[in-house]
Amino acid sequence: MSFFSKLAAAFMLIIVSAPAWAQVRVEVTEGAISEYNLAVSPIAVTDSANTALAEDLATAIERVFDITGYFKILDKRSFLEKPDVDFTAVDFKSWTNVGANGLVKGKISGSGGEVDLELAFYDVSGAKQLFRKKYTAAQNMLKTAAYRFTAEVIKTLTGEEMNFMFSKIAFVEKNGHQYNLVVTNFDGSGRNVIHSTTKTILLPEWSADGTKIYFTSHESNNPNLYVIDIKSRQKTLVSAYEGLNTSASAHSDNKTISLCLSKDGNSEIYSLDTETKSLTRLTTNSATDTAPSVNSAGTEVAFVSNRAGNPQIYKLSLSDPANVERLTEQGKYNQDPEFSPDGKKIAFTGRDEFYKFDIFIINLETRAIERVTQNQGKNESPTFSPDSKIIAFSSNRDGKNKLYLSNVAGTKQFAVYSGEGEVVTPTWSQVTNQ
Amino acid sequence: MKTLKYILCALNIALLLICCSEKPPKEEREMAEKAYKDALLGKDCDREDYLAAEELLNMAREAVNNKKYDEARTLFLAAKERADAIAKYVREHPDECTPKDAKGDSGEDGSGSIAEQTFVDEANNPSNPDMEFPTIHFEFDQATIYADDLPLVEMMISWMQNFPEKVVRIEGHADERGSIDYNLSLGEKRAIEVKTKLLQAGIDPQRIKIISYGEEQPVDPASNEDAWFKNRRAEFKRVN
Structure with a gap:
């Protein structure tokens, strides 16, 4: 907690006007893009040295609103207005004419180390300012400040608490035989290489506290499980049974993991207390059981098994592991399950009747399976944001594998990161730094 | 055979x-x-x-x-x-x-004499300590050895019987389709399947190590049936 409060102290936040948004609400339904049109006006600068920064911030703000699928972002080319720095005299009639329902305006004042970022949100239909904030921060923290503003706008309009914009994603970047374990912000910025080797880095998974990443590597000539501390880069061996030590899934107690071991001659799912090293076997089946994903309540584990002849998604109860339920019936190649943090959904990679790999989501309440991607290359390895609203995955729709984001309904998807190599197996940290 | x-x-x-x-x-x-x-x-x-x-x-x-x-x-x-x-x-x-460098006149007119000599293929001779180890291929999503490659397993068994001090490692691989975890398990099942054939022929289990690389080491990085077939494989490596 102290880490976050320190971070919070990095901003000096001044509420310039009192909230008055009680009447404005956007009805949001998953899967349908709302008719609420949002305009993000170019951010004004008092010092032209900040022009590029202002453009970056406006784009970042737009993309956060866009990925939720809740708003239609108006094309900047349709704007009649040039950016102005006057927050009080807004020409609502002109904004109404371009079809805007809501408007974001901003200004960066000052230059050098710390600058002021002012952002205001207007209800165009009601012709009034709903709120306006001023953030004082170092330039490298302004994006986080802008994201705080977007989270407030989303909360105001939809009532939903979203925090995906304050979290990190880890993935493997593979270039030939070179493997890099990379951490970026959710938007693909701030690339940080945690570990590099030519001896494989596979299936990364965050620890519950977001300070470490589990992964499997052949570095000592057996696929062993390691954990690496993100700050110190210290790598520790976690599990080195003969055969596979793969697919770590971290429990929220920050010490237990579920994993796949083949020490008994066949891939089975176990849970391992990483402190006491005590091991509990969860599956007993001559078929392959792998890819565990534990829910955040620590009560169930989703996994892949080919016990019915081909790989399908199942879940078992941790209190009674023999209690196994099959979740997918359609298709013959369903893999990579991942619980949403709210426990209501499981995303997975499935192969459809045209042999294409796509992302699907199981609604655990209704058991309905919704398709997230279609007709756009190979899409794999879904992982949920901490608020369960957005998924990250890898897709080769543009040629090579890049990191993509999509809302859970699949109505908005775009690439956020592409490097020299292929992006493989993204994993979304459940820790947020606002 | x-x-x-x-x-x-x-x-x-x-x-x-x-x-x-x-x-x-x-x-x-x-x-x-x-x-x-x-x-x-x-x-x-x-x-x-x-x-x-x-x-x-x-x-x-x-x-x-x-x-x-x-x-x-x-x-x-x-x-x-x-x-x-x-x-x-x-x-x-x-x-x-036709690829350009492959063109040329065959010039065969059926005349002239033929000298024939038979060579033992040393690369595939199980009596040769330096025999080239075969690659075993598999059906899609299965640890079933591709029928054409069963004689290659037999050849390997003969070699193991001829050189009883030798230890080998069987490396199992999968094609690129499917998840990393599942393919690691599949690669291991393939290595185990080959190992089982060797054990059934009486080879000492101490002489056979196995490891799976899943889909990490394709021999052909292309995304087509031909490449996938080549990549679904088990390879033998010398340990000593």
């Missing part, structure tokens, strides 16, 4: 005649796979037929895996038809389809 293979083959065809839909369509499969291999030259000059043949072959193999043998038979025959069309295209458009 060869005789045994022919007997098995004949037996299979006989079985095929008795109970058509109970057995995988081995004959049709072999014909289609051979036609597809023969059509490789047309990969770039008759791309449309090539991709269609590849897709049909893919669907047919999938149908075999799902035990839909009648469907598989039809699909194999359709794949063969497409592959034959490619071969025809190649024959009719030699300039377009």
